[in-house]
Amino acid sequence: MSTQRPDGPRSRPTIATVAEAAGVSIATVSRVMSGSSKVKQELADRVHEAADQLAYRPSRAARGLALGSLRNIGVILPDLTNAYFFDVVNEMHRGAAENGYRMLVADSNGDPDEELNTALDLLGQVDGLVLLSSRIPTAGLKQLARRDAPAVLVNRIELGVDLPMVAADNFTPMMQLCSHLAQLGHTRAVYLGGSQFAWQNRERWRAVQSSAGFGLQVTHVSADGTVEGAHAAVPEALEHDPTALICFNDLSAIGAISALRDAGLSVPEDISVTGFDDIVLARHIAPALTTVTSPKVQLGRRAWDLMRVMLDTDERPESPDPLSAEVVLRASTGPAPLPRG
Structure with missing residues (x-):
């Protein structure tokens, strides 16, 4: 049995290369690699020997075709009603469909x-999980x-977890928002937090806590x-007499x-x-929202690129560096009002 690759020593071995080296059909190699018990042991041994000598590793896609x-x-996402997720999922869908x-x-x-239970249930129904x-x-x-099954983590970075991860920088733009408020003369603010389980919330609150260096004292109120x-x-937030609300x-x-209007207060007078994400509504409400433009399309594209690598090669790719996110200044922020009295 010869294991010389017909297309040269540097070419990556394929299922056809293994079939030729073992003297069997491509279908036989496919059945052996998929773990079928319907192949004679002598043929299976020849296939495995050829594959070992050629350093052939079947891709997940090839096994998928056989099986x-x-x-x-x-x-899996935390809230289908949140418009933020649409662009991320839509870009992943585009890549998947292609x-x-x-x-x-x-x-x-x-x-x-x-x-977690949903993820475990889905593993038997999907080739990969985002x-x-x-x-x-x-x-x-x-x-x-x-x-x-391959899995990709999007909008979260966790050390010690062996999964490819895609995320945007949440810390830097939140610090920039706080600096913007401080430059407008604000010294007291409330952070309306997101889910305690969200990595993005932890990153944004970490940045807000660091804003004390700008002279901005911020109280956390759970939402x-x-x-x-x-x-x-909002009623709890107003008890702290803030001049700004920094929203998750x-x-x-x-x-x-909406709640501030109900309380008879004007924004930003x-x-x-401030917000974060720059969903479509952010620029159309009155006043238009000062926020951070999250790179939603790029996140979706990177997530699918990582997934495709794992589906095609069975390799676990390196996580790319976090994407940058830009602050957008609009009409919802203004100078701190003068002290009452």
Whole structure:
């Protein structure tokens, strides 16, 4: 049995190369590599020997064809009603469709246990899994990393988790927002937080806490990153007599502006408001929202690129550097009002 590659020593071995070296059909190699028990042991041994000598490693895509791959990619996100996720998912869908995959999208309602259970359930129905703004605890992510199906983590960076990760820089632009408020004379602000399980929330709050260096004292008030959650949290925020509300995301900012109007306050004359993400509504509400433009399309594109590498090669690619995000100054922020009295 010769194992000389017909197309030269530097070419990557293919299933056809192995079939020729072993003196069997491509279909036989495919059945052996997929673990079929219907191949005679003598033929299977020849295939394995040829594959070993050629350093042939079947791609996940090739095994999928042999086993009847579902050609499905699972995507789990915390809130289908949040417009932020549309551009990310849509870009991933574009890439998946071009490569012959469908996407199955599931909503975890922001619940870490529900998200992990959904992920484990989906693993038997998909060829790969994308966890978008995942709330799963680190131990659960490590559990998923040990599974055979490839998974990509989007909008989260966790040291010690062996998964490829795609994220944007949340810290720097949030610091820039705080600096902007300080330059406008604000010294007291409230941060309307998002989910305690969200990596993005932790990063943004970490940046806000660092804003003390600008002379900005910020109090944390819990919310949930939704319009209604932020609306309900505003009365508590106002107890701290802030001149600015720094909101976890644009949905929170929209809810906050509505609540401030209900309280008879004007934005930004009485109180400034900032958001984060730059969803479509952010530029169309009155006043237009000062926020951060998250690179949603690029996040989706990078996520699919990483997934495609794993589907095609079985290799786990390196995580790219975080994408940058830009502050957009609009009409919802203005000079701090003069002290009353």
